[in-house]
Amino acid sequence: MNALLIQTIRRRVALSEAEADSLCSFFEKRSLKKKEWLFREGEVAHSVAFVCSGVMRVFADDEQGHESTLQFAPVDWWVTDLASFIKQEPALWKVEAIEASEVLLLSRSNQLRLFSVLPQMESYFRVITENALVAQQQRLQDANSASALERYKSFCLKYPSLVDTVAQKHIASYIGVSPEFLSKMKSEIIRGKRF
Amino acid sequence: MNALLIQTIRRRVALSEAEADSLCSFFEKRSLKKKEWLFREGEVAHSVAFVCSGVMRVFADDEQGHESTLQFAPVDWWVTDLASFIKQEPALWKVEAIEASEVLLLSRSNQLRLFSVLPQMESYFRVITENALVAQQQRLQDANSASALERYKSFCLKYPSLVDTVAQKHIASYIGVSPEFLSKMKSEIIRGKRF
DNA sequence: TTGATTTCTTAATCTAGATTAAGCCATTGT
DNA sequence: ACAATGGCTTAATCTAGATTAAGAAATCAA
Numbered sequence: 001m002n003a004l005l006i007q008t009i010r011r012r013v014a015l016s017e018a019e020a021d022s023l024c025s026f027f028e029k030r031s032l033k034k035k036e037w038l039f040r041e042g043e044v045a046h047s048v049a050f051v052c053s054g055v056m057r058v059f060a061d062d063e064q065g066h067e068s069t070l071q072f073a074p075v076d077w078w079v080t081d082l083a084s085f086i087k088q089e090p091a092l093w094k095v096e097a098i099e100a101s102e103v104l105l106l107s108r109s110n111q112l113r114l115f116s117v118l119p120q121m122e123s124y125f126r127v128i129t130e131n132a133l134v135a136q137q138q139r140l141q142d143a144n145s146a147s148a149l150e151r152y153k154s155f156c157l158k159y160p161s162l163v164d165t166v167a168q169k170h171i172a173s174y175i176g177v178s179p180e181f182l183s184k185m186k187s188e189i190i191r192g193k194r195f
Numbered sequence: 196m197n198a199l200l201i202q203t204i205r206r207r208v209a210l211s212e213a214e215a216d217s218l219c220s221f222f223e224k225r226s227l228k229k230k231e232w233l234f235r236e237g238e239v240a241h242s243v244a245f246v247c248s249g250v251m252r253v254f255a256d257d258e259q260g261h262e263s264t265l266q267f268a269p270v271d272w273w274v275t276d277l278a279s280f281i282k283q284e285p286a287l288w289k290v291e292a293i294e295a296s297e298v299l300l301l302s303r304s305n306q307l308r309l310f311s312v313l314p315q316m317e318s319y320f321r322v323i324t325e326n327a328l329v330a331q332q333q334r335l336q337d338a339n340s341a342s343a344l345e346r347y348k349s350f351c352l353k354y355p356s357l358v359d360t361v362a363q364k365h366i367a368s369y370i371g372v373s374p375e376f377l378s379k380m381k382s383e384i385i386r387g388k389r390f
Numbered sequence: 391t392t393g394a395t396t397t398c399t400t401a402a403t404c405t406a407g408a409t410t411a412a413g414c415c416a417t418t419g420t
Numbered sequence: 421a422c423a424a425t426g427g428c429t430t431a432a433t434c435t436a437g438a439t440t441a442a443g444a445a446a447t448c449a450a
Contacts, residue, residue: 176339
């Protein structure tokens with residue numbers, strides 16, 4: 001019985017005590033050390049993970065060997081490679097723990113069983129997927145039309161807890177600039193030029 | 196009773212004849228002339244639209260007055276401003292018909308009623324939302340790490356029917372380059388330099 | 391604790407793509 | 421049929437951000 005999980009889900013859909021109990025039995029707990037993988041590209045994302053503690057990161061390497069970070073997942077966020085998870089085919093993204101983390105894993109087969117046992121969980125996942133899509137749309141618009149500085153500001157608003165804890169090169173790969181350029185922007189911000 | 200709508204939905208979930216009939220009663224048909232709006236930014240996206248004929252486009256203007264195209268919707272695609280639709284609050288995007296189009300409108304209240312009457316329709320929308328999110332993730336990675344030429348190639352693969360029918364400035368605003376630069380890339384492609 | 395590795399910063403140089411501007415071609419409305 | 425408006429092309433110039441490189445600071449391993 002994981003209180004954080006239940007509380008997070010109840011923000012969106014109703015669950016009786018019995019349902020909450022039953023729900024937890026579909027999940028499996030796992031601890032990850034810093035820099036440990038949940039899975040890598042090429043492996044199948046068997047599960048979607050709910051972060052109980054720590055921070056996870058979803059990223060991939062492009063042709064030139066640079067990393068591109070799709071998502072950070074701090075406490076109470078969900079994380080997986082969605083394409084791999086829904087089709088159960090090899091992942092294009094990899095997921096690692098940025099710091100020591102505890103996650104609750106829901107396998108794809110358990111998720112589908114869960115949908116038939118507790119239909120409100122299908123609503124729950126529809127809603128959080130819709131919200132993720134909306135957030136992604138905003139980010140895509142920013143990638144096409146906002147400056148690097150504006151994207152950095154958006155990052156700071158979206159993930160305030162990560163601004164000073166996550167490596168800058170990871171933040172740079174999330175907003176889509178080189179680490180050197182992020183460093184330059186930050187020193188300009190400190191010198192009070194703008195922001 | 197709209198055959199294209201039913202056929203499209205049946206690619207993902209099962210519908211009996213009676214269910215298909217009932218389903219159609221939730222939709223309202225609307226014809227749009229070329230350049231007519233489904234809605235603009237500031238209005239509420241009351242409905243999600245299924246495109247029966249024609250092509251729709253979702254876009255917004257950034258601060259410098261440049262357009263940013265989020266999505267094209269050719270025949271049998273769904274289109275709306277998702278954030279506005281799910282929260283029934285003013286839209287940040289606008290949706291217009293690129294050419295004369297026929298759409299089937301599903302209002303938010305009808306959608307929620309539909310979910311309770313035909314639960315497989317909740318599965319249907321969860322699945323297409325998941326797929327849209329996966330596509331968006333790929334596009335975001337491209338925006339951060341692929342060149343303009345590669346993004347243009349991806350566009351050509353994703354929307355082959357639109358490459359020669361949609362205005363180039365709209366394609367440019369979708370892949371995130373200036374119309375002038377797209378024109379330059381195309382002439383380099385024709386001169387056989389690369390692609 | 392110390393050496394080794396990784397991360398961050400700074401600065402010079404370079405480039406993909408933006409901007410500006412001008413001319414041409416295609417549609418559209420009257 | 422004809423202007424007029426909007427879309428496309430080409431070319432010159434400009435700039436945000438990449439790349440390269442090298443030193444400083446932090447983190448890690450033993």
